Amino acid sequence: MAETQQESGGSGDSFDLTQFYQIFFEEAGENLDLMEQMLLNLNLETADDEELNGIFRCAHSVKGGAATFGFSDVAELTHQMESLLDRLRRHELQPNALMVDVLLESADASRSLLARHQAGETGEPPSSADLVRRISELASGTTPSQAAPAPVAQPVPAVVPPPTGLSVKGERQLEIRMGPLERPAQADAVKELFRDITGLGEIVDMPSDRADTRVFKVGTSSSNEDLLDLFAFHVSREHVAIRDLGEAVGVGVAPQPGHAAMSFADDPPPGTPIAPAPGFGFFEGAPGAPEAVKVTAEGAEPKGSAKVVARPNAAHQVQPEAATIRVAINKVDQLINLVGELVITQAMLAQNSRSLDPAVYQQLLTGLADLDRNTRDLQESVMSIRMIPMSIVFSRFPRMLRDLASKLGKKVDFVTQGEATELDKGLVEKITDPLTHLVRNSCDHGIEMPEDRIKAGKPETGTITLSAAHQGGSIVIEVRDDGRGLSREKILKKARERGLDVSDQMSDADVWQLIFAPGFSTADVVTDVSGRGVGMDVVKRNIAALNGTVEIDSSEGYGMRVSVRLPLTLAIMDGMSVGVGEEVYILPLSSVVESFQVKDEAVNTVGQGSRLVKVRDEYMPVIELEKVFQVPRFDFEKSSDIMVVVEAEGSRVALLVDELLGQQQVVVKNLETNYRKVPNVSGATILGDGKVALILDTSALVRRSRH
Amino acid sequence: MSVMEREGDTVSTGAREYLTFRLDQEEYGIDILKVQEIRGYERPTRIANAPEFIRGVVNLRGTIVPIVDMRLKFNCAKAECNAFTVVIILNLRSRIVGIVVDSVSDVMELPPESLKAAPEMDSMIDSSAVVGLGSVGDRMLILLDIEKLMSGLDMGLVSGEV
Numbered sequence: 001m002a003e004t005q006q007e008s009g010g011s012g013d014s015f016d017l018t019q020f021y022q023i024f025f026e027e028a029g030e031n032l033d034l035m036e037q038m039l040l041n042l043n044l045e046t047a048d049d050e051e052l053n054g055i056f057r058c059a060h061s062v063k064g065g066a067a068t069f070g071f072s073d074v075a076e077l078t079h080q081m082e083s084l085l086d087r088l089r090r091h092e093l094q095p096n097a098l099m100v101d102v103l104l105e106s107a108d109a110s111r112s113l114l115a116r117h118q119a120g121e122t123g124e125p126p127s128s129a130d131l132v133r134r135i136s137e138l139a140s141g142t143t144p145s146q147a148a149p150a151p152v153a154q155p156v157p158a159v160v161p162p163p164t165g166l167s168v169k170g171e172r173q174l175e176i177r178m179g180p181l182e183r184p185a186q187a188d189a190v191k192e193l194f195r196d197i198t199g200l201g202e203i204v205d206m207p208s209d210r211a212d213t214r215v216f217k218v219g220t221s222s223s224n225e226d227l228l229d230l231f232a233f234h235v236s237r238e239h240v241a242i243r244d245l246g247e248a249v250g251v252g253v254a255p256q257p258g259h260a261a262m263s264f265a266d267d268p269p270p271g272t273p274i275a276p277a278p279g280f281g282f283f284e285g286a287p288g289a290p291e292a293v294k295v296t297a298e299g300a301e302p303k304g305s306a307k308v309v310a311r312p313n314a315a316h317q318v319q320p321e322a323a324t325i326r327v328a329i330n331k332v333d334q335l336i337n338l339v340g341e342l343v344i345t346q347a348m349l350a351q352n353s354r355s356l357d358p359a360v361y362q363q364l365l366t367g368l369a370d371l372d373r374n375t376r377d378l379q380e381s382v383m384s385i386r387m388i389p390m391s392i393v394f395s396r397f398p399r400m401l402r403d404l405a406s407k408l409g410k411k412v413d414f415v416t417q418g419e420a421t422e423l424d425k426g427l428v429e430k431i432t433d434p435l436t437h438l439v440r441n442s443c444d445h446g447i448e449m450p451e452d453r454i455k456a457g458k459p460e461t462g463t464i465t466l467s468a469a470h471q472g473g474s475i476v477i478e479v480r481d482d483g484r485g486l487s488r489e490k491i492l493k494k495a496r497e498r499g500l501d502v503s504d505q506m507s508d509a510d511v512w513q514l515i516f517a518p519g520f521s522t523a524d525v526v527t528d529v530s531g532r533g534v535g536m537d538v539v540k541r542n543i544a545a546l547n548g549t550v551e552i553d554s555s556e557g558y559g560m561r562v563s564v565r566l567p568l569t570l571a572i573m574d575g576m577s578v579g580v581g582e583e584v585y586i587l588p589l590s591s592v593v594e595s596f597q598v599k600d601e602a603v604n605t606v607g608q609g610s611r612l613v614k615v616r617d618e619y620m621p622v623i624e625l626e627k628v629f630q631v632p633r634f635d636f637e638k639s640s641d642i643m644v645v646v647e648a649e650g651s652r653v654a655l656l657v658d659e660l661l662g663q664q665q666v667v668v669k670n671l672e673t674n675y676r677k678v679p680n681v682s683g684a685t686i687l688g689d690g691k692v693a694l695i696l697d698t699s700a701l702v703r704r705s706r707h
Numbered sequence: 708m709s710v711m712e713r714e715g716d717t718v719s720t721g722a723r724e725y726l727t728f729r730l731d732q733e734e735y736g737i738d739i740l741k742v743q744e745i746r747g748y749e750r751p752t753r754i755a756n757a758p759e760f761i762r763g764v765v766n767l768r769g770t771i772v773p774i775v776d777m778r779l780k781f782n783c784a785k786a787e788c789n790a791f792t793v794v795i796i797l798n799l800r801s802r803i804v805g806i807v808v809d810s811v812s813d814v815m816e817l818p819p820e821s822l823k824a825a826p827e828m829d830s831m832i833d834s835s836a837v838v839g840l841g842s843v844g845d846r847m848l849i850l851l852d853i854e855k856l857m858s859g860l861d862m863g864l865v866s867g868e869v
Contacts, residue, residue: 340768341768341769629756631755669769670771671771673770673771673802674771674773674803675771675773676863678755678756678757680755684752684771686769692752692764692771
């Protein structure tokens, strides 16, 4: 098994993430399409939780991906969408047409932002500032409907993004407003930031007009974006409003994109609480009108123009879009099945043509030989469509973790194991999101801050391990960390707060299962990394949809392990086919250690007839497949005299078979689809002649030998 | 065959169509809508430790399908597999199962009035799986609820859960 170690430090830089951009763009596009569709079908009066959750998850997935790949503008916009949707699905707000409009517009804007990134980040960045502001206004519930006038007395906690590309030198005086907050004390933690981080600046309390809002006066030289990032640990972005108090050195350099939006936010024209997109018309032609805002106002179309600009110099580095096509999985499945049929027909033809006289039927036989070769190539290519190694998934993570760790101020090593394990593409696509959630969770909630780790007597640098392996009839993907682990009390306390039925007598495993409840989060603070309680619910749902299971193993203070077990359905496997009597069985090649012809004297019996064979100074139990599978014998000339040593779950056994037939790649089919679980068998496959062969479950055989 | 009221009659009131097959001397009928296709018998891959009437599994265009020999299940005198032996592939809810029968006769339309309730009897078949007896001329058809029969625990096709 290949093993690589990716330091969270410098070596992460050398990793080329761009190869996964394409996958992200495709996925994000799909998610946005899906969201749009669901938004359009949303019935405002009778919107049910399922629909709202679905839309929310789309936004969440796009945000997650965008953050992973460092597309902060997309992440910011979708984060705002997510906040609004989060309040909708919690029924804190009632969905209305205005929200749907804004969300649809945001989806369009996200698309055009993505298109720009896809085209190589050339051209004018479309500004999403206005949309971000409008969504956060909706999310804060201050503009209930179009008809109602803007409540003047109530401050609008709008997120004002910093002017893009504006580097601020010198100190600025800012008024920072945090609220409305459930616990205003959260905001006080921000003051500690200013105390702890030297050079950040000064912070002074200001009188607040509302109990749930804190106001500070800050003198700093950091940009708004940096401040928001820092505050995000304590107060989520949508609750922070930064206002410039003027006397700044170097702020008013030039009319910058975003400035218009800023003044706009501070002083909304009465009567137009939410400016509809065409409302921007009055900026047109005005000297110094911010171009970027116009791009967003045109919402749906900037995609095209951005691409045109990008083409000339981006062509050599960005793959053209036509390099891949997305095809429905069932079409591929159909193709695979048809090719399987073709191979069988071809084998039959080959068999029947053997008796023909080569001299007479020379041309026919040449044709059949070509057919043979072509069908095999065809089969191989068709199979390869679906199969991709886990490394595709794994290699997304080093960069994400590195960014995340540095953002959180943690030190994390990332180790991957078994990335050569091949998995069906359908499974890979569906497993990526859950894994992203799990890895983020490990980093955000699992791994402690370096000083806490040292205090706890652990190495300063935490380790997150991601591994994949075939195990019996499943593939097992594990996310392990050596962080603080889950706290039983904390989970039970949270569960009680949420009114779940729990008791102190519950087993650990049952307690861990609680974190899969929708909306359940043990995080004290919602950050833009995680803590909203969507993660685990999505993880569980996605994996259950694949007939998989999630298991959690945790020890408080020592870490946590999440194992995702997926059935091998359609996973491809290297197999060794062995013959017993008239029958053929497949052994997973990965568990085969060696095989040899056995001499009678090498086999010894112990006690009640169990047999042991000595292989190079090691005694191991012998399992006669003939007996285990009650293989009927017709030909008594033949007997089992070949031992195949297999290893599983850390121990070895020798299987007694008649003959070794060869090695081949097999497609693992599930027996349980139409039948039931068969003991000692992990699945079935179809051989070249169309016959079904059973795949042995080596773990079960090893376990069997222990009893 | 007489054409009776054809429209919208297949649900409960009107005639239903049945595929009839023979096991030894007995003639059985099953709902035609459950039948996916009819194939010749090919030797399945044996499954160890399965009940005797489960012949094994075959490859049906890429799907692994278990094959149940109805003659063994119903204790027929002989269960030979020859050129006339037929496998009926059934599509039962989400499962595909093949059953081995001696021969397939034809498809018959039976009006409800020609169905008689089956009397209490001692037989190999779970009596709840027998829908009724149909009489066609002097022939007697045993109409089976094949879905119920196949999902019974004694068939060993499902593990535990129904």
